[in-house]
Amino acid sequence: MFSTRTALTPSLIVIVGFLTVCPVVMLVLGSFSEGIGAFGKFTLEKYIQSYTDPAFAGIIVNTVIFTIGSGFVATLLALFLAYLNTRTNIPFKFLFRIISIIPMMIPHILFSVSWVLLLNPSNGMINLLLKQIFNLENSPFNIYTLGGMILVEGLLDLPIAYLILAPAMAAFDVSLEESSKVSGASNLRTLTRVTLPVLRPAILASFILVIVRSLASFAVPSIIGMPGRIYVLATHIYRIIATGFAADYGMAAAVGMSALAASIALIYLYRYLTSESEKYVTISSRGYRPSLIELKKAKYPLFAIVGLLSFVLIVLPVLVLFYTSLVPYSMVPDARAFSMMNWKHWLDVLKDPISLLSLKNSVFLGIVGATLGVILSIFVSYVIVKVRTRAAGLLESISFLSFSFPGIVIGVGFMWFFVRTPLYATIWSLLIGYIATYLPYGIRPLTSAFIQIHSHLEESSRVCGGGTLYTLRRIVIPLLIPGVVSGWILMATMFVRELTLSVVLSRPGTEVLAVQILRFAEDGLWGKLSALGIMMICISTIIVVIASLIGMKMTRVQETD
């Protein structure tokens, strides 16, 4: 028992280290090499080639505008929602919980597509509608712009910003505000002069995190940016390796290095800011509930905005996709459209061998990948929580290493590795890449589960006469199951929809759903795309429901046993 325990930490460090450090190391090596087939001599050629490209400056400018813009949109919206929820008497507060969770369930690529379907200049539904109503010559909106990208990315990252800001807002020391009001300041003045400045660390933290996310984002830049020829770092890398005739993984690695460097710098900044804001929160949270501000007349207009946002974030994308999958081509939803509805796109997809293969592959990756990922997460979390040596601390940091790095960059790093192994172009390369990148999704819920299992709970069972196995069966496993189930669900849903790594690693024969959807988007096959997209959502939902049911059943059996 003791020897297996001491061997556990080093072997996990080796496994996780391989998964997360390997792509980064390979990326660095690759960027200084001559070609992907053989490393060759050490060379700076790829750097010179990529950074002297005249288009590169424009790409950096686009990236900066795109990420900072998304940061602003997401943080401002989140601030607005968090304030309304924690500080005012706005009705239907449960909506805020929904807004903060559900959008994570809709794959980013489908969310982006739905906006394209609504606002693209040639046949976006809203454009068509407005042209029809006002007899316009040109479409009033064009989603294929930096503005469009920022809007959609901002909405996608809204939940993350909200999850940072809402707790900070709730822990805020109201006496600061009250004293401002006592000295005669209005609500608005208190907000701008006291509340916002005090919350600055949290606001900055959310802003930075959204920038990290949008720097890593691939769905929005590829679906919305590329048709408008607006390239950011992620799509630039994609262009280097996927379009064109000779994919140049050396150049991709060299460009990827700057995305990686930017992410690392931003993550450090983020860590610093959160530790600052946590310090602040612990000092001031004295456990009294903030008094709620009466909204009076503004109550319902404000609520209407929240309602609209929830509609736009949750209902609209699914509706638009479903509608598009049923009509023969883009048209305004009117009587004629409804009369022409049929299942043709669905049948086409079900007859398309590549789509079927991608369905099969994604389901396999979701189920097998999540299962393996959760098993690894159980061991890693056990070491992080219960062993707690310095080596365990190392394990924790390498587990989270590649989490916030742009997936496409990690993908390029893995590519440099996989071409040297028989895993190249197999489904297993995708599986390994997925687990490496999404390991934190499994580790987070499991560490909280392990934290909950205080050692006394096991020891008490031993004293009560339960042997090691009996204790495992009746105490440890039942207490772990909720963590296992949520870790598994998170990983499986991420895997079924995975796009960013897959666009690099997937090869003919290993197509996955999101990549196939991207192909449909590139070819403008919106109907088939929507049908496949809805299937993807359904599969995710079915997996989630089944996993939750199994989880519930297992805990119940343990209890009444």
Next chain:
Amino acid sequence: MEIRIKSVSKDFFSEGKTIKALSDIDLAIPANQIFTLLGPSGCGKTTLLRCIVGLETPDSGEIAIGEEIVYSKEKNIFVPPEKRGLSMVFQTYAIWPHMTVFDNVAYPLQTRKEAKDEIRSKVEKTLRFVQLEGLENRPATKLSGGQQQRVALARALVPEPKVILFDEPLSNLDAKLREETRKELRSFLTELKITAVYVTHDRIEALSLSDAIAVMKDGQMVEIGTPKKIYFDSDHRFVADFIGRANLINGKVIAFEDSYTVVDSSMGTIACQKNPHASVGDAVTLCIRPEFIKVMEQHTSEDRNIFRGKVESLLFIGDAYEGEVIIADTRLIIRIEPTTIVEEGDEVSLSFDPDHCFLLSK
């Protein structure tokens, strides 16, 4: 059942340092008594308890419960906790959050695979005993602190063990509840005729609950005795100071009278309890508790142990005052009944019975 501990030691290693949690402990815990391990935080009480129950393996020595040796370094014996047949109440209560109250309490019986209806009747009886009847189907997480403590107690009692171990079971309760539970616990345990080993760092708890107290310090056993012996008649400076408010006065033995020892100190000559171990010329420490020092209302003919001093400060502590009196450089803490009228700055005469003043030899 009797518990015998022979020269048990236990070291911990953390961050490159060795912590001697237990060094060479010898202890015999008599059957059917409430035996308390008392000592300051970190002195090794929990470690000793965990060694007895089997959650920790000592580095050396021997532990026997009744006739059975459960640990012996020499004979290479280690009985795992589930085979020792003991019960333990943890400081955190260790109530399993995924089970109901019933399942928590039934667990020790289920591990022994007893019959279902047997289990039900025993659990119901025990829950009635700890006054938790009606809460059987309550999820264990939906209980108050006091109720959780009772569930933990019920779970410890239900297998009718010969020995129960308690690790600071009351430290998570608020002051009032702690007092009530203390009384109850004592009546439960004496009624059931169980050997109880009780760990605490609360001296009131130790004094009021125990049949015997063992005081520990830095992994060593300092003194073992009844609560009265420990409180009134300790041999150790550390124990006398730890167990209650104490005035410790340094002095030198100058004479023996028929029933007293006479000690010379900076506040004068003090007559104190006879102590066979001391001899004339020894440097000693005297201990006198604040409640035994009386403020004299009028002069008496008695001249032994009467000192005059000035009241330096008075502190109202609810049921009395705590006063500090300076007698020729020596500061004495005394307890002043509210009926006595004294003010800060007053000159007072103090007296105490030589029998209440004892010599600490170590």
